[in-house]
Amino acid sequence: MKIHNIxxxxxxxxxxxxxxxxxxxxxxxxLISCLLLTGCAVLISMNLTSMMxxxxxxxxxxxxLNEGLPSLSAIEVGEQIRSIENISECxxxxxxxALADMxxxxxxxxxxxxxxxxxxxxxxxxxxxxxxxxxxxxDTMNQxxxxxxxxRYTDYSHIATMLSxxxxxxxxxxxxxxxxxxxxxxxxxxxTVKVTMFSRRTEISIMKSVxxxxxxxxxxxxxxxMIIGLISGGVSVTVLLLAYDxxxxxxxxxxxxxxxxxxxxxxxxxxxxxxxxxxxxxLFGGSISIGKYLNNEGENAVA
Amino acid sequence: MIEFRxxxxxxxxxxEALHNINLTVEKGEFVFIVGSSGAxxxxxxxxxxxxxxxxxxxxxxxGEDVSHIRKGKxxxxxxxMGLVFxxxxxxxxxTVYDNVAFAMRVVGASPKMIKKRVPYxxxxxxxxxxxxxxxxxxxxxxxxxxxxxRALVNNPSMIIADEPTGNIDPALSFEIVDLLSEINRxxxxxxxxxxxxxxxxxxxxxxxxxxxxxxxxxxxxxxxxQQAAAAISQDTETVDREAIRRAKEARQKADxxxxxxxxxxxxxxxDAVLAGSEDDEQADA
Numbered sequence: 291m292k293i294h295n296i297x298x299x300x301x302x303x304x305x306x307x308x309x310x311x312x313x314x315x316x317x318x319x320x321l322i323s324c325l326l327l328t329g330c331a332v333l334i335s336m337n338l339t340s341m342m343x344x345x346x347x348x349x350x351x352x353x354x355l356n357e358g359l360p361s362l363s364a365i366e367v368g369e370q371i372r373s374i375e376n377i378s379e380c381x382x383x384x385x386x387x388a389l390a391d392m393x394x395x396x397x398x399x400x401x402x403x404x405x406x407x408x409x410x411x412x413x414x415x416x417x418x419x420x421x422x423x424x425x426x427x428x429d430t431m432n433q434x435x436x437x438x439x440x441x442r443y444t445d446y447s448h449i450a451t452m453l454s455x456x457x458x459x460x461x462x463x464x465x466x467x468x469x470x471x472x473x474x475x476x477x478x479x480x481x482t483v484k485v486t487m488f489s490r491r492t493e494i495s496i497m498k499s500v501x502x503x504x505x506x507x508x509x510x511x512x513x514x515x516m517i518i519g520l521i522s523g524g525v526s527v528t529v530l531l532l533a534y535d536x537x538x539x540x541x542x543x544x545x546x547x548x549x550x551x552x553x554x555x556x557x558x559x560x561x562x563x564x565x566x567x568x569x570x571x572x573l574f575g576g577s578i579s580i581g582k583y584l585n586n587e588g589e590n591a592v593a
Numbered sequence: 594m595i596e597f598r599x600x601x602x603x604x605x606x607x608x609e610a611l612h613n614i615n616l617t618v619e620k621g622e623f624v625f626i627v628g629s630s631g632a633x634x635x636x637x638x639x640x641x642x643x644x645x646x647x648x649x650x651x652x653x654x655x656g657e658d659v660s661h662i663r664k665g666k667x668x669x670x671x672x673x674m675g676l677v678f679x680x681x682x683x684x685x686x687x688t689v690y691d692n693v694a695f696a697m698r699v700v701g702a703s704p705k706m707i708k709k710r711v712p713y714x715x716x717x718x719x720x721x722x723x724x725x726x727x728x729x730x731x732x733x734x735x736x737x738x739x740x741x742x743r744a745l746v747n748n749p750s751m752i753i754a755d756e757p758t759g760n761i762d763p764a765l766s767f768e769i770v771d772l773l774s775e776i777n778r779x780x781x782x783x784x785x786x787x788x789x790x791x792x793x794x795x796x797x798x799x800x801x802x803x804x805x806x807x808x809x810x811x812x813x814x815x816x817x818x819q820q821a822a823a824a825i826s827q828d829t830e831t832v833d834r835e836a837i838r839r840a841k842e843a844r845q846k847a848d849x850x851x852x853x854x855x856x857x858x859x860x861x862x863x864d865a866v867l868a869g870s871e872d873d874e875q876a877d878a
Binding site: 499503 | 668696
């Protein structure tokens, strides 16, 4: 392939795309929805997994004390908890520390909590505990609940199970949707290229009659498919990153103690992955139709 | 240049398009191919352009057997030939210049080469002043000249014209064949399929008549036999009886051929074939 040909073939591919813009837009639309859904599913799954591992990882339960409980009583509650046989660890978390911790996790957004310190602090004092034997969980928690001054406790084991269920549903559903949309995208791209091919059949037959190789005939159509893929990849990754940012902000506003996965370090990889996947989709979609066409009718030069 | 050796072609639906064709077209020849619709002319051309492959026999182009050529090699065989179509096959949204340049571009010619060669070819077909026109703004004759320019631009060693005058005013048809003759005079082999007897009569070229998938007449073969017969009969004093017998046989064969074609006019190989072709067409009608 000579260099002056590459420019020409790319120009032809772009021309194809423009001439056939209705179909091109349809292909781009479907491919964008496919790529966006894939991205959403991956991000949701990543976040659920990260939450689960953080919950399961520390294997601890937080026990909140009654609001306004005097410090002395709080210490007493701690002693009583420690006296339970199954308790391996029991640490006091003063409400000021909890607030500071939350502000730190929220980063810049944490400043909204300024002014809530001291007496305005809405968080209660708490103990975080760990157990030796998790099979005695229910029994141990009943004993703790019976202690005077204990308000409630976070039952992370149920949350973990729930998250794991959600994760499974998200994964299965998104996989099914992605597979279906993937096939639809391929079909639509290959149809778009087919329409272009049909409108350019005279040109193709002339190309073949003067001795253009199949490779040469194929390239503009593959370029067309790849551009469709690249545009879709670009739009989806932009939408996805912006939407994720917004979604995370919204989530922090609703549930401040949750930590979303930070995708900033991976943005480069995500963009590259979208570009590659988009281009590959376009490449396959374009190749399917032009390959079929050239096999069936490609050698016709005279008739 | 082009050789058919015992070539037969049967399509998948059982139609036998060509039956045992033997033929040689030498470099620099101008050949008219005549015959009624469905006679096998298109199949004949398709075998040359490698669009179809023979079931039996060999098709040899420039010494290369293309009967069962690999797909990937077909483009390179086609670059040896320039194809001219009845319906011109020009790209309407491209100018005359671009239509011709397109043929060069798709075989990978450099922009410099295209700039140099296209104006030259356009002047050869007398269209240098119409380079910026679009095909839709031109007459049939002019469009076919663009088609011819496109066929010539990659400097092929042969031109294969499939009824190039079929969509043109009869008066302009002569112009196109004149142009083809001029191209032929410069050394390019020309193979032209046609229905127009006036053209074939006017230009004294080799004529091959195909009927029901067989070559029923070839003026080159008849002329060759006549020449052989004449040469031998002029020198009867020096040849033995066997030679005289062969000469008589050859002359007899030529005469038979002429009678078969029911030519009542002054005998010439061209008229004999044309008469046969006209009969075919009348029968078809």
